[in-house]
Amino acid sequence: MHDLLVVGAGPYGLSVAAHAAAAGLDTRVFGRPMASWREHMPRGMFLKSEPWASDLSDPEGRRRLDAYCAEQGMTARHGQPIPVETFAAYGLWFARHAVPELDERPITRVAARPDGFEAVTEDGERVSARAVVLAVGVLPFVEIPAVMRSLDPGLVSHSSHHCSLDGFRGRDVTVIGGGQAALETAALLAEQGTRVRVLVRADRLRWNDVPPPLERPRTRSLRSPHSGLGCGWRNWFYAERQGLYRRLPEATRLRIAATALGPAGAWWIRERVEGVVEVLTAHQVTAARPVPGGVRLELDTPGAGHAPRYLETDHVIAATGFRATLDRLALLSPGLRADLATTADGAPVVGHTFETTRPGLFLAGLITAPAFGPSMRFVQGAGFTARTLLRGVRRHLHGSRPSGTVHVPVGRDLRAGAGVAGTT
Known part of the structure; x- marks a missing residue:
């Protein structure tokens, strides 16, 4: 039986695995490395985050993005977006140098057993471990508007379903959404000759500001400090104080996780959209x-009081984000899923070391944003997650539990995090 099984090999899974391996744990890692970045983003896309906020995490801090770029004869500069292809290659480099050998077979089922957990690979092998980390990324949580879910995938797809947009050359495509994924997808479509429009519920597009220089007068830095999530003290708090964020009341945490850093386009994509792509604001698909x-x-314009308009298009790309809830973790056995308490928005409850209410089962990435805040939606949160989660894994493996642990009845929903194993 292994000490730890890590399911998922994106930035969070690789970072957790690197810390676990350095700590001497017998660790198995399953998943295609950087699959979302390599297989679900069209060529020509860029990271929205700054290069210095896009590092995967190893204990010694030697495998940063700038170190990879230097080795490749490139420079990672503040204010200069990094191509997705470069970031994906960086993740593979990180995996080769900092992570135990990867097994690329998908895990199809994780179930509890008396002495830990059992995972089943796609080809039927059973692997047992005393602790499991689910770092499954965003793809299980794809969100398509309800009014379009019954349509054939040939007519409606999610923005994350495309590693290439070439099939839309010469066609008419409607992109739904006002965030970076929608705007960058639309720009790439327009640049290849596709007739494209963007539908946005908001009354206008929102754009991120050009980032100020890293080196600034001290008074300006004090007024609006840099952080991995943007400038300002609020963003700094989300980026640097995730442990304190988790102590906020549940209702406050859920509201911030759902609304902070809302849909907006990067400053560098603006000139590729405005005046180039048709944008219909204050419209929603009914x-x-x-x-x-x-x-x-x-289409309807909320509050306008006029008759709806109609639009015909060859294909709809829904760049409408992700909804990370327990019911979408299909690889968990029904019994194990029933063991997990949930918050008011349907996400699993996690304690202060990312452990769920099933001891030994840990979560990482987007699904932990309701507990630890907006940084869990970005690569920037991987370092805090890996360091903190490993402490919980080691404590679990040593058989100790934090003081004040309260047993959670099977299937019980929680409010305000009461009764969470490991909660402080």
Whole structure:
């Protein structure tokens, strides 16, 4: 039986595995390394975050993005976006140098057993471990608007479903959403000759500001410090004080996780959208149905009081984000899923070391944003997660539990985090 099984090999899974291996734990890692970045983002996309906020985490801090770039004869500069292809290659480099040998077979099921957990690979091998970390990324949590979920995938897809947009050359495509994924997808489509428009519920597009220089007068830095999530003390708190964030009341945490750092385009994409891509603001899709050659959308302008308009398009790309809830963790056995308490938004409850209410089962990444804040939606949160989570794994493996642990009845929902194993 292994000490630790890490399911997922994106930035969070690789970072956790690197820390576990350095600590001498017998660790198995399953998943295709950097699969989301390599297989679910079209060529030509860039990271929205700054290079210095896009590091995977190893205990000695030697495998940073700037170290990889220097080795490749490149420079990672503040204010200069990094191509997705470069970041994906960096993740593979990190895995080769800092992570135990990866097993690329998918894990299809994780179940509890009396002495730990059992995972089943795609080809049927059973692997047992005393502790498990689920770092499954964002793909299990794809969110498509309800009015379009019944349509054929040939008519409606999610922005994360595309590693190439070449199939849309010469076609008519409607992109739904006002965030970076929507705007960058639309720009890439327009640049390849696709007729494209963007539908946005908000009354206008929002754009991030050009980042100020890293070196600034002290008074300006004190007024609005840099952070991995942008300038300002609020963003600094989200980026640097995740442990304190988890102590906020649950209702406050959930509201911030759902609304902070909302849809906005990066400053460097703006000139590729404005005046180039048709943008329909204050519009939402209220109905959709297939028609010969495409899909017909019924659009409404909230509060306008006028008759809805209709739009026909060959294909809809929903760049509408992700909703990370327990019911979408399909690889968990029904019994194990029933053991996990949830917050008001349906996400699993996690304690202060990312341990769920099933001892030994830990979560990492987007699904922990309701507990630890917006940084869990970005690579920037991987370092805090790996360091903190490893402490919990080691404590679990040594058989100790924090004082004040309260047993959680099976299947019980929690409010305000009361009764969470490991909660302080």
